[in-house]
Amino acid sequence: xxxxxxxxxxxxxxxxxxxxxxxxxxxxxxxxxxxxxxxxxxxxxxxxxxxxxxxxxxxxxxxxxxxxxxxxxxxxxxxxxxxxxxxxxxxxxxxxxxxxxxxxxxxxxxxxxxxxxxxxxxxxxxxxxxxxxxxxxxxxxxxxxxxxxxxxxxxxxxxxxxxxxxxxxxxxxxxxxxxxxxxxxxxxxxxxxxxxxxxxxxxxxxxxxxxxxxxxxxxxxxxxxxxxxx
Amino acid sequence: xxxxxxxxxxxxxxxxxxxxxxxxxxxxxxxxxxxxxxxxxxxxxxxxxxxxxxxxxxxxxxxxxxxxxxxxxxxxxxxxxxxxxxxxxxxxxxxxxxxxxxxxxxxxxxxxxxxxxxxxxxxxxxxxxxxxxxxxxxxxxxxxxxxxxxxxxxxxxxxxxxxxxxxxxxxxxxxxxxxxxxxxxxxxxxxxxxxxxxxxxxxxxxxxxxxxxxxxxxxxxxxxxxxxxxxxxxxxxxxxxxxxxxxxxxxxxxxxxxxxxxxxxxxxxx
Numbered sequence: 001x002x003x004x005x006x007x008x009x010x011x012x013x014x015x016x017x018x019x020x021x022x023x024x025x026x027x028x029x030x031x032x033x034x035x036x037x038x039x040x041x042x043x044x045x046x047x048x049x050x051x052x053x054x055x056x057x058x059x060x061x062x063x064x065x066x067x068x069x070x071x072x073x074x075x076x077x078x079x080x081x082x083x084x085x086x087x088x089x090x091x092x093x094x095x096x097x098x099x100x101x102x103x104x105x106x107x108x109x110x111x112x113x114x115x116x117x118x119x120x121x122x123x124x125x126x127x128x129x130x131x132x133x134x135x136x137x138x139x140x141x142x143x144x145x146x147x148x149x150x151x152x153x154x155x156x157x158x159x160x161x162x163x164x165x166x167x168x169x170x171x172x173x174x175x176x177x178x179x180x181x182x183x184x185x186x187x188x189x190x191x192x193x194x195x196x197x198x199x200x201x202x203x204x205x206x207x208x209x210x211x212x213x214x215x216x217x218x219x220x221x222x223x224x225x226x227x228x229x230x
Numbered sequence: 231x232x233x234x235x236x237x238x239x240x241x242x243x244x245x246x247x248x249x250x251x252x253x254x255x256x257x258x259x260x261x262x263x264x265x266x267x268x269x270x271x272x273x274x275x276x277x278x279x280x281x282x283x284x285x286x287x288x289x290x291x292x293x294x295x296x297x298x299x300x301x302x303x304x305x306x307x308x309x310x311x312x313x314x315x316x317x318x319x320x321x322x323x324x325x326x327x328x329x330x331x332x333x334x335x336x337x338x339x340x341x342x343x344x345x346x347x348x349x350x351x352x353x354x355x356x357x358x359x360x361x362x363x364x365x366x367x368x369x370x371x372x373x374x375x376x377x378x379x380x381x382x383x384x385x386x387x388x389x390x391x392x393x394x395x396x397x398x399x400x401x402x403x404x405x406x407x408x409x410x411x412x413x414x415x416x417x418x419x420x421x422x423x424x425x426x427x428x429x430x431x432x433x434x435x436x437x438x439x440x441x442x443x444x445x446x447x448x449x450x451x452x453x454x455x456x457x458x459x460x461x462x463x464x465x466x467x468x469x470x471x472x473x474x475x476x477x478x479x480x481x482x483x484x485x486x487x488x489x490x491x492x493x494x495x496x497x498x499x500x
Contacts (some may be wrong), residue, residue: 105329148256152263170257177249181242189242193235200242 039086133183170216328465419443445486
């Protein structure tokens with residue numbers, strides 16, 4: 001039981017090890033997939049630091065304390081921003097020239113502006129920002145919908161279902177549709193229904209593992225897909 | 231507002247459920263769309279293939295018609311003129327000629343006979359009368375006998391007599407391919423042994439041409455058939471496409487092998 005608990009506590013870390021292992025084995029070199037490699041690596045470092053700070057708080061040096069307490073919210077906030085930037089970049093590049101490309105770039109710029117406003121004037125970066133997570137879900141869902149719309153409209157011979165990017169977008173979409181409501185009601189739920197809050201956190205962990213598995217599959221497929229094409 | 235824990239809980243559950251439903255709908259729409267598109271592309275591909283086959287068929291048929299026309303012209307017109315010329319030549323009284331003219335007369339007669347034979351040979355070759363009257367196997371046997379007579383090439387034919395003509399046009403295509411391949415072997419392979427065999431397996435006819443000279447590999451065939459000089463090989467490929475068959479060139483220690491695989495209706499289907 002304790003092992004299962006530890007496994008779930010560290011799920012955000014070991015889940016990212018799955019795509020990292022696939023990257024090490026398959027070494028996908030495709031231009032677009034390199035963006036995701038960057039995300040997986042940075043995400044792993046951030047999640048490891050956040051989980052390590054929570055699990056081994058006594059080992060954290062005093063200068064890292066916030067208000068005399070260990071605070072691991074900063075890596076989570078950075079991770080959310082990284083997720084938006086890297087996944088949006090990947091989707092925009094993958095769908096290529098598109099009728100709404102300008103709008104997508106504008107949306108990304110608006111997101112960056114709102115993040116700056118939020119952390120300068122509204123919330124501290126050491127506070128787990130539900131605004132940030134909600135904005136992340138909205139931006140990435142719009143990106144994924146654009147991807148699906150683009151693939152439906154596409155008249156070329158590309159089979160989008162077999163394209164590695166389909167797995168990535170399906171993973172992001174699944175992750176964001178579930179986490180949107182979890183983070184939107186993060187604080188009220190933690191105060192008013194702590195038992196259900198724990199359940200939602202477990203659901204969140206499982207969803208993140210699913211996203212990592214789909215990313216790993218995309219890395220694997222990227223190698224075989226481009227081999228077939230060449 | 232003061233929403234209690236249960237309200238928030240249901241809000242989260244319903245929210246996630248609705249979002250998941252929307253996500254699933256998008257996925258299903260995408261999958262259906264892709265499948266539809268793929269089916270359309272496949273049908274277009276099929277149509278293109280059909281058009282290509284029709285073009286090849288038209289080219290092959292017109293080539294065959296032209297061969298017949300040339301063969302008939304050679305036989306009926308050129309042949310008739312040559313025979314008439316021979317008759318005129320034979321009309322010359324030999325005893326009135328001196329020794330020098332006699333030699334010229336003999337040489338002229340010999341050359342005329344050679345030309346008549348050659349024209350007849352070409353005409354028969356183009357017309358494939360034997361093929362029409364006696365079928366593919368007999369035509370191949372006759373052709374092999376004719377082209378290897380008086381050469382160093384030792385030819386063997388082992389053809390499956392269970393094969394009976396179903397579609398005469400297909401037989402012509404098969405015969406033309408064999409003709410082209412044997413001519414190539416005679417021209418380039420410098421072989422001393424040649425074997426042609428066929429086996430009928432249900433609805434499939436396997437033709438195997440083997441020789442111990444210098445032959446082609448599959449890679450060389452693929453390369454040559456796209457070159458201008460490889461017109462014969464291109465014709466072979468066109469006929470293979472037309473017959474929906476397969477041709478494969480292989481090399482081994484003993485020599486080179488050409489396997490031709492043609493789907494045909496078996497005699498029981500007739």
